[in-house]
Amino acid sequence: GAVVSQHPSRVICKSGTSVKIECRSLDFQATTMFWYRQFPKQSLMLMATSNEGSKATYEQGVEKDKFLINHASLTLSTLTVTSAHPEDSSFYICSARGGRVGTEAFFGQGTRLTVV
Amino acid sequence: QKEVEQDPGPLSVPEGAIVSLNCTYSNSAFQYFMWYRQYSRKGPELLMYTYSSGNKEDGRFTAQVDKSSKYISLFIRDSQPSDSATYLCAMSIGGGGADGLTFGKGTHLIIQP
Numbered sequence: 154g155a156v157v158s159q160h161p162s163r164v165i166c167k168s169g170t171s172v173k174i175e176c177r178s179l180d181f182q183a184t185t186m187f188w189y190r191q192f193p194k195q196s197l198m199l200m201a202t203s204n205e206g207s208k209a210t211y212e213q214g215v216e217k218d219k220f221l222i223n224h225a226s227l228t229l230s231t232l233t234v235t236s237a238h239p240e241d242s243s244f245y246i247c248s249a250r251g252g253r254v255g256t257e258a259f260f261g262q263g264t265r266l267t268v269v
Numbered sequence: 270q271k272e273v274e275q276d277p278g279p280l281s282v283p284e285g286a287i288v289s290l291n292c293t294y295s296n297s298a299f300q301y302f303m304w305y306r307q308y309s310r311k312g313p314e315l316l317m318y319t320y321s322s323g324n325k326e327d328g329r330f331t332a333q334v335d336k337s338s339k340y341i342s343l344f345i346r347d348s349q350p351s352d353s354a355t356y357l358c359a360m361s362i363g364g365g366g367a368d369g370l371t372f373g374k375g376t377h378l379i380i381q382p
Contacts, residue, residue: 196373
């Protein structure tokens with residue numbers, strides 16, 4: 154397998170502030186990274202797909218100005234939740250694919266975001 | 270109608286039993302089918318990956334895909350307490366993982382010692 158590290162694992166922030174979540178591929182070069190969101194008792198929902206060096210492609214209904222995605226290098230993508238509100242509280246998970254791992258996507262451990 | 274339907278459970282079975290998990294889907298364009306295991310507060314871990322219809326076996330796990338019925342299954346033989354987790358089905362149109370995945374809600378499985 155391959156290792157995808159996501160940080161932080163959990164974060165609590167105040168309403169109106171911004172939060173940055175990092176996703177790193179530790180032992181392979183991730184040409185593509187995916188960001189998912191999972192609400193309690195719901196499916197993981199794809200938010201956006203990012204290719205290294207390109208702008209992210211957002212799924213319908215996901216606000217690109219609110220969820221800023223940067224994939225500036227082959228091993229790092231970041232998701233910034235701007236002006237967070239309580240309804241943004243969720244479990245955010247990244248996955249990465251590319252390089253030696255080919256088309257299989259490996260998941261990070263997830264980030265539990267709580268906005269108070 | 271959701272794209273992927275999966276009974277969330279919980280499904281509780283005694284140790285050693287054969288477990289059957291399944292999903293139905295509506296989009297006939299899905300070609301790649303996956304099963305993930307997710308422990309609490311962790312990211313999903315890929316268990317099985319199949320392309321199109323057919324069966325695939327890996328140790329105690331068998332994945333079945335019936336595209337004509339839009340129905341996929343995961344069987345776990347000789348179930349162990351360590352198999353207790355949430356099992357997610359996932360599928361994609363493009364080469365598994367190349368596109369973003371569409372997930373079911375996950376089935377919470379409990380194996381009783």
